[in-house]
Amino acid sequence: MGTQTVEKNGIAADGKLVTDKGSTTIADVVVQKVAGLAAREIRGVHALGGGAARTLGALRERIPGATASAGQGVSVEVGEKQAAVDLELVVEYGVPIADLARSVRGNVITAIEQITGLDVVEVNINVNDVHIPEESEGEEPATARVQ
Template sequence: MSEKSIEKATAGTSELESTQGRTTIADTVVAKIAGLATKEVSGVYALGGGTARAVGAIRDRIPGSSKNHSQGISVEVGEKEAAVDIQLVAEYGVAIADLAAGIRSNVIASIERMVGLHVVEVNIEVQDVHIESDDDEATDHGTGAGTGTSEPRVQ
């Protein structure tokens, strides 16, 4: 997070006050909203770095476990403001600057609409680019197109 001023509430919660009462929003709620809003943008392959995705894949295989929608998302929530950090893997061929702008726009709109907090920043870290052929090579186990023979690339 940057050095921007975010008034930090106690115990990881945010308080929205009005004359009719107070609303408290947990950091995990804001992180989940940011994660779902990020996944809605075309060109996002996965959220989180390599380790987070590996742990998520293991967790997904456990019967009865729930999907972590805030994987790769870090938030700082204050009384009136929020800041979001996102780690992701982009699809190959997507313009990363356009992808980042789309994610920022969607995350800010979703958090401000659903929670009522002003989003001061959305930092995006693209950790990798997913290439469709990587999936094919993983299923071929390094052999030539799944035929069981390995052909040289050059003669």
């Protein structure tokens, strides 16, 4: 007896991107956005991206009608069936980084595999900064201890 692919809403239940009826190509930017959104869902992730990317993102947010890029701090390589992801994170102070990275990695893998059908071969995480609440933008600097 052969296996049968059951379709729901026109989507193959087995998630195959290449079938005898045609192929589906997923753009890098799609995987990048899915990964960025999935990473931001995890508590303890303050922001994505390095210093320059965050600065550009902050400038972009000040432009009327503009929004922050969902793919900021995310780079991907996408093949026909697989994807690899690199993330740059800023974490909240006090959050255990190893646990946070494990949660982010799991959420990113699950989101990409469920949404795109691609097999995620790796998610590399670079924690490049720690957000300290007193360093938030818009707050007045602390009074100097010496004059």
